[in-house]
Amino acid sequence: MTVVSPDEGGCRRELAFGPGARQTVITKTAAAQRVADGLEVVALGGLSEFGLNTMAISWGSTTVLVDAGVMFPDAELPGVDLITPDLAYLEQQGRRVAALILTHGHEDHIGAVPHVLPLVDGPVYGTPLTLALVGPKLEEHGLDLDGRLVPIGPGDEITVGELAIEFLHVTHSMPGCVALAIRTPVGTIVHTGDFKIDHTPLDGVHFDVHRFAELGASGVLALFADSTNIERPGVTGSEQDVVAAFEEIFASTTGMIVVTAFATSIYRMQILADLAVRFGRKVAFVGRGMVENSQIAQRLGHLRIPAGVLIRDTDVRNHPPRQVLCITTGSQGEPMAALSRIAIDDHRHVSIGPDDRVVFSARVIPGHERAVDRVVNHLARRGCQIVDQTTKLVHVSGHGSEEELKLMLTLARPRCFVPIHGEYRQRARYARLAERIASPPSWRADVILADNGDILRFDRGGGSIVGRAPAGRVLIDGSGAGEVGDEVLRDRRHLAEDGLVVPMLAINKQTGNLEGAPEVVTRALVLEPDHEDLLREAVRIITEAVASAGLEERTDSGLMKQKIRVELRRFFRKRTGRRPLVLPLIMEI
């Protein structure tokens, strides 16, 4: 493995990290002089929402960033593809990031890596799987980090300025997840990343409860802990808990089995592939994310599928349905994902019918319920059976529930406790719980309920909120629609400069026909004399987009909005050079 320190001019040092080895990689910061002593922590995302997880930790002039996550907009922001954290806190203070530390490879922790890199001078640390998942993102953005991607493993320790960062293995819904113990001149802070305590991990690598206990015994200044599932009583359960339900599904399905999950659900992939082997089915990964990630997981040894079992999506129709398992993208009802296309019989290689069974093996991210409902309805019209969490245990969360979160607090026994990852309701609940658990005389912890942008300062005695830094969201258009390199940041400047296009159409929900001609409203888009021509053409494009869609697609406003957005965005970019925000308004009447 290769480690590069930024001040070594790209020189590579070879290090052999064995399992359990605790090695040290030194990364000196580019600007090592202290601006002001003291430990400052600011969350730039993840403390008012699920997603956007991004935290800046600074000692003097040395800043490390923990994670750089995105959020996916829901139905309330239909004109936007992606949300990333606002980095003004770093930009305005001229802070350079000496190291970007990634806890694991979920989108809400690594999705914004390309967007934060301009501020990062040093390496990007993560487990091999995490870094491998970052790879395609960098490629998409034409970024080549050369040797700056530095793989680490549990037990490793790196030094960034006066910060020493140790990685601890935690169990979650995918392999290669770590928590962080960051030793600073004023004490140790622990950042849990995302975790649950899985006592029967699929890969046999246990949650490192012993190291957390050691850290707690030797004194933790502050614990930053995942609050996601604090509202669930008890414990979350093992990834393996889904096996029984899937065995039943494999044993009883006479047609094809289609399972949709997050593309990072690598344990789920392994469980399904193992069952496919047992029940004599071929395995096809369907959808770009699934294909890419399954290849990465296989390459790194996290996913093992015997020879002859894996087939391409193009081969699905060459096998009898009862011998096929498809694992597809689309668990959130994303309009362009494989399952959404399959559901309206519009996928090039996969189609389903009455004997087949479709399994939703993922939770629905809040705000995506209606999109998933629509996909389920389309699937129901194909006659297939549909299985989801409400009827069978086909999904287990990767986040610890109340009892696991209590245990984490007790293990770490921190001087200060800061709940992270969640909306206010979850963090407030964990905070209240902490006040009961860490109660005098045996132990007293200060509970700090911080929001995004709150500046936390710590000294040996404890910590508090000392001020506010800017924090917010950047809305991004153009990713995920196959328009690589054409990203547009949406903030007030772009609203004004690039303009707005609102295509309005009324579609008869029964016939799928347009009711009247579509209309297009624009603002600040074109002042050219051919404005009227442009609008006429835009109307034609909308009309054609509707006409070329199937009945089911036309009567699904979610799918049509996305189709019209993509077409109009392309049209206006080509004709005007601008990238307006396209916000389709579809009335189903």
Place this chain on the structure above:
Amino acid sequence: MTVVSPDEGGCRRELAFGPGARQTVITKTAAAQRVADGLEVVALGGLSEFGLNTMAISWGSTTVLVDAGVMFPDAELPGVDLITPDLAYLEQQGRRVAALILTHGHEDHIGAVPHVLPLVDGPVYGTPLTLALVGPKLEEHGLDLDGRLVPIGPGDEITVGELAIEFLHVTHSMPGCVALAIRTPVGTIVHTGDFKIDHTPLDGVHFDVHRFAELGASGVLALFADSTNIERPGVTGSEQDVVAAFEEIFASTTGMIVVTAFATSIYRMQILADLAVRFGRKVAFVGRGMVENSQIAQRLGHLRIPAGVLIRDTDVRNHPPRQVLCITTGSQGEPMAALSRIAIDDHRHVSIGPDDRVVFSARVIPGHERAVDRVVNHLARRGCQIVDQTTKLVHVSGHGSEEELKLMLTLARPRCFVPIHGEYRQRARYARLAERIASPPSWRADVILADNGDILRFDRGGGSIVGRAPAGRVLIDGSGAGEVGDEVLRDRRHLAEDGLVVPMLAINKQTGNLEGAPEVVTRALVLEPDHEDLLREAVRIITEAVASAGLEERTDSGLMKQKIRVELRRFFRKRTGRRPLVLPLIMEI
């Protein structure tokens, strides 16, 4: 009680309906000659969605309408207040409705009564509670039905043309619910309305399982049955099942208890009022719907609260919080509802703090999850404890689960089975279940999976889909915003005629400040010379709306959208006489 037949010129006949009495009220149709014999059934809503429940049943020229329900738009239709069924099927064929039959008083069954009345020549039948809940709607629309509201009770039978309609008591989440047995010249059809089988009904009135059994034994041509909860295994449970959880809440809460529920949850009101008496709390109904409906329920004897227990919302602050129970509207996160205002500390009479407890005693209607999440987060910031279904049994559904739906099918033993009330997925699931239950040789039923607008024809031998009628949705603006009598139907004509106003603003999610000036896009709204002035004024109104809102309101895009919609709608109506569709676009950055 008063019954009026339309052909009697408004003459009233007094009938005394005792409990259990099976009496006959005759209503002759205005146009009694047969156009074509045969039984025709068309659902105008409720078969592609939850809500909009409306079904036309015709024998020759005699048409009765069963229910007239609305739907509430979710976040995907932010410019619209209400959705009603399209009545083109009736209008185009010149069909007049001889009787409107209401199964119970939920909005998704009675909300569109004012909108269908122009097509109804005859009486509106419903239980006294159902009709009492229709009352305020008629008043709002300035409608006076004089004696055409005809109360019926379980066991009653009415005759409309050659149709004899019997009412059967069913249990649901409110009192006064009936199913229908409609005797036609070709056989009996049973319409379940909404039901579950509650063996311990709060008012002691049991689901009439005996009458359903008799009907099944004597032969049912077709059963139309509620599919809502077919995806839930087992049985739903009694309304009384929530008592234990609420006892715990009443016993352990040191501050005020605030419970939000549907305004029609009259059983829930009774359970809560009884507990309030036991635990020494006063009861305040908060929010217009709660106040109105609790008064109606008390007047009709469905809700009994001892003297001295009930207080007005204006009196809440004159009692110690530990002696108060508030029952409020807002369980779906509706921006203008009482709980949403309380949550941001913007309610005139009720404010909550750390010792108080807020209980969400309702399911979240799909599509409203994010709105509810936002309210919960605001409440969490007030420091109060929040209880919902996920942690305690504080809500029980009113719809029967799988086992109850199986039983209904077995009781009725119909020749044809048509699942109703639900999206395709639910109806398809009930249909599949029915194919297993009603299997030869013992019994064979034809299962008809119909969509809205499918024309079902029945003869003695059975039924089938014979054609398609127009069916769809009408979008309505202006109700629920305190703008009585200013309703606008939204269809393609209005989109073109009244125009569109899209206010665009960017709000900093952290500071709540406007980022840059708001902008306003309009279409086909004003051609007057003062167009520019109008837009400038609109911008000023938006800016003021933001400025006059509190920080929490400003950073809640759901609340701000509603506020800006109401203000701009009022402004444009006043200044231009038009009623444009106002579709605010708020970017939280």
